[in-house]
Every structure is written in C-alpha cells, then in structure tokens.
Amino acid sequence: MRELSYREALNEALVQAMDANPDVILIGEDIGSYGGAFGVTRGLLDRYGPMRVIDTPISEAGIAGACVGAAMSGLRPVGDMQFSDFITLGMEQVVLQGARMRTMFAGQVSVPLVMRLPGGAGTGAGAQHSGSYENWFVHVPGLKVVMPASAYDAKGLLLAAIDDDNPVIFCEHKLLYNARGHVPEDAYREPLGVTRILRKGRDLTLVATSLMVGLALEAADQLAEEGIEVEVIDPRTLRPLDDPPIIESVIRTGRLLVVHEAVETGGFGGEVVARVVASEAFDYLDAPPLRLAGKEVPVPQSEVLEAAALPQLQDIVRDARKLVRNQV
Amino acid sequence: MFMQNVSVEMQPLHLALEALGPDGLKDSLASMMLIRAFEEQVDQLYLAGRTRGTLHLSIGQEATNVGALRALKSGDRFFSHHRGHGHALAWTDSPQRVMADIMGKTGGFCDGFGGTMHMADVKSGFLGGNGIVAGSLPMSTGVGLAIRLRAEDAVCLVFFGDGAANEGAFHEALNMASLSQLPVIYVCENNSYAMSTPVNSAFNVESIASRAAAYGIPGFTIDGNDFLDVFHCVHSAVRRARNGDGPTLVEALTYRIKGHSRSDRQAYRSRDEVRRWQEPDRDPILRFASTLIHGGILDEGDIAALKATANSRVDDAVACAEAAPKPDPSRLMDHVYA
C-alpha cells in the first residue's frame, strides 16, 4: 500500500486534474516557483506553465474574483488563499458573487471553482494566521464546504471538488500536511456530501472534523480500554451535510459529542446538535448533546496559551467519559 | 473639469459611419431613445407602486451605455453594475425582458431571482449587473484569463462608476489584468456622483483615467455624453485588447440626471445644476440626434418616428411584463446548486 502525505496527496490530485482537463487552472500567491506557502503546488508551474499556474500579486479579492470570472467562463479554477485567514479579504467575491450568482441569474451560469483554505492553529503563528472559518461558509447557500482529515480524503475530495459544478470551499489543516496515509495512485473521487463512519461503537457518537478526527480516533482507542465504545464520524463535507448517518448513530448510542477546532459559538457543532435534536434521534437521547470546540478567544501565540485555546486529546476523553457515565 | 486627456480625433462621425454604417448609427440613437423612454416609464411605475425594491436609472448616461457596447461584437462579454438597465437594453434590445426582471415576473432574464441590479443574459455575453460597487472588476480578470487561455478572439468589457474606482478591488483587478496583459476594457462611467459624494470630494487626482499610469496601461478621459467620442475611444481600446496589447481604462464623463436611487432626496446638488445637464448642448440624445441630422443621416421626421417607436415599445413592454405570470414559489430552490 502506497503512502503519501496529505500535502503530496493534494499535489497529486492537482496534477491528475490538470493532466485530465486543460480547463483546470491554479490562481494564487506564491504558487509558482515557491510552490505555495505549504508546498502543495510544488512543481506545477514547471509542468503546466504560467498560463495555467497563475502566480498573482498579493490581491486576495483579485484572486477570488479571477476564480469566479474564470469559472463563469467555463474554466475550473483552483484558488489558493495561502492562509485561510486571508479569505476575509476575498469574502465579497466568494460569497456575494460566486455563491449567489447562479440563483441571481436563475441558473444561467455555474461557478465551478475550488478555493483552498489552509487553516487551523497549532503552529504558533498567532491570531491572524491560525483561524478556522469553515462555518462562515457553511452559512452560505450556493457554496459547498469540504474539510478533509486524511491524505486519502484530501486527494479524493479535491478531485471531486474540482469536478463539482459549484463553488467549493476546501478547508485544509496546516498540521495535517505531513500526515501520511494510504493514497491509491489512480484518480479516485470521494463524493462530496458523504459522511463517513470511521469507527463503530455503541456508547457514544463522536463527530469530529479536520485535525480533530485523528484526536477523536485516538480518544476512542483510549476509551475502548475502559470498555467505552465510541462511534467516530467524520462528515467530511460540512455543506451539504449528510446527516442521516449521524442521526442514525445517535439513535443507536443515545449520546452525542461534536469536536471541532473553530470556536463553539456559531460553530459547526451547533448545527450538528440542532439537526440531531430536531430529528427522530431526540427520543433516543439519554444525555445532553455536547460540543467541544476552540475557546472563545483569538488564537494566541505561546504554545501553552495556544494549547489551552484548542481542544486536546484529554479533553475529548474527559467529555466522552462524562457523557457515557451520565455525569453531564 | 477633467477634460485634459480628451483624445477625440477629427471627423468622429466619419469613423463611426465606417464602423457601424448609417443603419448602425440610427439603431444606436434608437437604442438611446429606448433607454430614455424606458427609464422614464419605470420611474413612473415605481412612483405608482407598480414595481418594488429599488431603482437606479440610466437617464443621462445613454451615450456611454450604447456607445461602449456598440464597440463590441458577438462573442465578446461585458459586466454591468447596479445602474444597468441601459446596458441591458443596449445589448439585448429587449424591453419586455428587462421590464419583467424589474417587476419580478417570469419571461425576463432571471425569472424573479435577479431584479433591477441582477440581470444577466449569459449566453449572449452579458455577464450580469452587480449590487456590489466594484464587484464586477475582479471577475473580469477571470474572464480575461479564460479568453487568453483558450486563445479566443474576444474581449471583456466592464462598466463601473466613479465610486468603484476608490474600492480596493479596482486596484487589484487593474494591476492583475495589466500584469497578464488581459483583453479587458475598463469603462468608468463617471456620472459626477457616488451616491451623494461629488467626484471632487472623493479623488485628489486630476482624473480617474490618470490612475491608469499606476498600472502601466493607457487611460483616456472622454466626453461620455458624446456617443461618437465614447464609441471611438472604446472601439480603439477593444482593438488593442484583441491585438494582445492588454487592458485600457476609459473614463467617460457623464451626468446622472435622476437621483442615486428612488430614495434619494438630492440635497447635495441644485436643481439648476441638473437642468444645465439637460440642455441641448449636454443631453446625450439631443446631441447625437443633432449630429446625425447635421451629417445628413436622419431628418427631424426620422427622429420623431424613432421617439414614437421607443415610447410604444416601452408601453408594450410594461403591458407584457404586467401580464406575465409571477414566478412559481415551488421553484425557489431550483438554482442554488448546479
């Protein structure tokens, strides 16, 4: 079984997409000879040339708008925001133009773009380079939001996102770039909007996204030693959310914990909890559903402060244990 | 006033006649008259409570609307802005569809989803109006990239107002397009006011066109109420773009006769100032009609006939749009995703 890093998997997805379809282009800052801030586009300028790998000035609104305009014109641009935080500067083009255009113009146009957002904390980069903004986009009809947690999903979901005829916000995590995993060589697609159950368990449904998926699986291993069987679920696509597997899981377990790195208030966990509570699963809940999320603070720089701001493995274990032991 | 960079060559009528022919010029005047009649009618409909939302009228800017778009050909694309009825009419010549969109009816371009600011006829190259000031500018870069990548014989024109030239997006878009020498023509309709803010309170440069120097592209300030001047300048810019010589910034000086939108009380300007712009030496339609008469292309009778046609087409459009069915609410979610 061949293993690649998350970074290499993304790079391979871009290569396979660009080889297969001349309409796929890349637009972003320092994506050319520099290879992208995190090395994802390494080698692509040499391979495809400056007409398809468009290294731009520092102009996030310009990049986002160029992606929208190119997508309207039938290309399949993949934009790179360098850091997820910088999407704030391109928000208008993504949200007010790209996401709304198809409905405004009654379906006359599609906007098949992918916007890559390298996000997440844990690097000590401080408050302006550590954000997790996925839920801003989850709130926007017209967008799809994808959040791969493994090298396998990074490749399969990126290829599917490029194929998709809608604007897709592709949320990567900086701490995952070196994470290795099995990645097949063929250009496989992981369909958008399909939740994956990573581990079966009868005692607790644990929904996690991005970096938290790995921690959730580790927590499940630890808890299994105590006899607590945790079902770990990765939605992978946050919008549109494939919620039936989550609801069915809670019907089986009666307990729900959602873990993500973005802050709790207005976060994705609230959406998951709301959907479960408003579903058939309500009658099966035997404990209040819990969210475990980033603290309500801009991510600080110092490693102790940063760690305190983010959900840690022991926090997941603690909350899961409390839920299963009826201490919540 | 910003008239230093005016690049009007001699005998503009002769040049336009060569490019468009006498019928083309006559059609252009008809189009401008249609816009005027349409906008005046829409204004009344709004006052009478027969349309909803808001309105940004093109009255006074007809020469820029029509002159710039006549410089494009089939296969070219353009973006409009929030004051876009004139562009939609000049491009599609379909007052029924524009009226249906304004009234939120079916039978227009966008079946009740778009409205006054969000019309588009994408297949024809009309890539849409925009409710966000400067919103179209970054997108035009992407269209330019697509044209270049596919080596199409096409250009992308983008209209925006003087207000948009102070948005960051303007800077990012022009810089990027210049770096890649994209086939984009930037037409700034400087109608003297960004909502209530007069141009001289918002710019400390002699002209908006002078900003072109910052991006290493040509910039021209022209008389936006002179059809021939607009046509000629944009036509040259389009030719440069087609030849791979990159983008051009055209600043067309014009005047917004009506308020910014229907809620504008216009406390920031005098009635006299507005009247001054409606006089025969400034009004774009009267000027162009007079040019065509003096050039021997039309006579007074033709002008009266054109005006009557415009009025009756607008009346038909209103009747047609009012009779059109409202959109079906069950189709609400139809277009959110492809």
Place this chain on the structure above:
Amino acid sequence: MPTPVWLPRFDTAHEQSRILRWLVPEGDAVVAGDPLCEVETDKVNMELEAPVSGLMGPQRFLEGALVPVVTAIAWVLSKEEQGQELPDWPQGGDLQSGESSEPVAESETDEMLEWATGEAAIAVPRVGQRTRATPAARHLARIQRLDLENLRGSGPRGRVQVADVQQAGLLAGGRQLPVILELQVEMSAIQDLQRMWPAGEFALNHSALLVFACAKALTRHPALNVRRQDGRAVRHDRVDLALIVPNGDRQLEATIEAADRVSIRTLLTTWPALLQGEGPWLRCDSVLWRESFRICDLGDLGLDRVTAPPGEAAVACLGAGRVVPRNLDSDGDLPETRPGMALTLTIAPGSGAPGEIQGARFLEDLANMLENPLKLLLQGGQDANRDRQ
C-alpha cells in the same frame, strides 16, 4: 461532640455515590446500627448505618445528590447537643484514595459539593416540579405508562435515564425483559366512521383495518419484521402476518402472505371469508406461521393484552384487546384523563427483538394510523389504484 455519619469509600474504584433516600427524618431517635441512609454505588445500593445511638441530626445533602466518597453526610446528636450550634463538617482524610483509579480532582470535588449542598436545594427536583429526565427516558416511560414522578433517577441531579425506566418497568410488572409495551388506541374515529358506513358489499371491520395498518407499519419499521435464525435476527423481504383470530369455538391460525401488497378494499371485502380460513393470499403453512410477525385478536376472548413473547421464531407478537371505555390521557402536558372508547395494543417482543424504543415507535405509528382511519382508507385506496395500474 456530635458524631458524623460518613459516606465511606467502599472499594478502591469507588469515587462518588448518590444519596438515594434518607431513611430516618431529622430529629428521630436512632440506635447504633440502624440504617440511616440509602446510597448508590457502582454495583449495589448500600445502607449507611447509625454510628452511635442518639437523635438523627442535620442531613447535609438532599436526596439525589452525588457525593464524593469520604464525606460526612449527617450528624447523629446526643439529647444535649440538640439545638446547639454544630461544628463545621469534618474533612475526610485522603489515605484511602484508590490506587487503580484517578483521584477526583480537587476542583471537581469542590464543584460536586457546591451543587450537592447549597445549590442542590434548587437543582434537585422536588415534589411539584417537573421531573428531570432524558428524552429517551420520557419516551420509554410514556410507552410503558410509568409515572416519571415516581422514578428515581440515576443521572446527574436525579435525572431519570433510560436505564432507570427499564429498571422501574421490571419492578412494576415483575416482567422479564424485554418489556411488554402497551398503548391505548382511541377508537372514536373508527366508530364514527362505522356509524356512517353505508350498508353494502362489505362492513368496516376494525380488525381488518388493524391488519392493514400493521402491514403498513411494518414496512416502515423493518427492524420488527424479522425472524430469529441461529440466534440472529434475519429481515424478511416482505410483510407476512401470522394471525390468531378466535372465531366461535374455533381459532384461525393462518398467515396472510405479502400482507403489505393486499389492498384495504380486498381485506375488507374478504374478511368474513378470511375468518373461515379462506382467501387467495391466506396460507396455512406452519413454518411461515412460526416465522412471521404475529397478531393476536384478543378482544373476542375478553382479553386486552398479550402477556408472553412468542415462543417460536417470530420476533414479536402484537395483541389487540377489547374496545372498551377507558380513561385516556389528555394530549397536554398535565396528567389528566378523559373518558373514551379505546383498544389496547400490546407488543411482546421475543428474544432477539429490537429495543423497546423501536417497538414503541412501531406501536405509536400503528396507533396513529388507527386513530386516523379515513386517511388510512384513502391511502389504501390509492395503493389499490396503483396496484391496478
């Protein structure tokens, strides 16, 4: 010096216990060794005994409170000490802390004490307040007709959990798990319809309606439409219904094959023949009968409930009782009742049956259909039309 009553550590893994019940009110005389308080541990409920003879003094915790081990929970006073100012509650030592378990963090202990004492007076449910219970526990209690007010909750602050309701169901009926579920179906709508029913080729028979609705409900709750095989549940790919219908001194035992494909009109017109054991889709196959979901029409026998699960490969048995006057639950939140005509549905799951909640949902669905017979008939008519097309 008053004598404290301690909640001790019962074993090394024992970290906390819930005060279930005070057995002696404050002020009563106690003899050393008398049980004073019932507490719950992980394994078994324990009684804490009076350390000395005297009077039961102030009780530190309310019932339902969760208390860390090695905590003083009450005083026993001598006659002289009664009414006098008491010393502070003594601190427990930490020498017994378990080796194999994590110590309770200090802040956590403080937190527990805080809500268990001061705040608990507000937090622990008292008479007249709504009982704390999880949605799943409420649902199960509703189905089992158990009064939540009388249940003791094992969750935080006395919250009633599913396990508590299951336990209570066992105690109340002395029944074996899985619990037999019961639901009253109001029959007034069917009876109204029967009164208006035109004389003609067939009568509106509620048993036939029940069979039809049951087949429909099973298609929606496939977990109940299973048979047991080698200790496992195997899903049927269609709905067969095994009937036990008393008919005079005989009893019909036959199976309606593919009952989900029989239209309501067919069922109603052929019902009299069916009672005689005739019908194109009626099978007298003992294997099929044993393996199918079973319906017992008990009303004619003067019975209301099935009391035992099916002994065979069938996974559940539905009992339909008499239509008799009953006090029915009001729809509101309050425990009020109103008179009405009702039929009792019971479901007795055999071993290998799905959980109570799935059974309960099936029953509710079924009852809902029977309480809206017109809708059922109309849908049945549509089904028949579709069949013909």
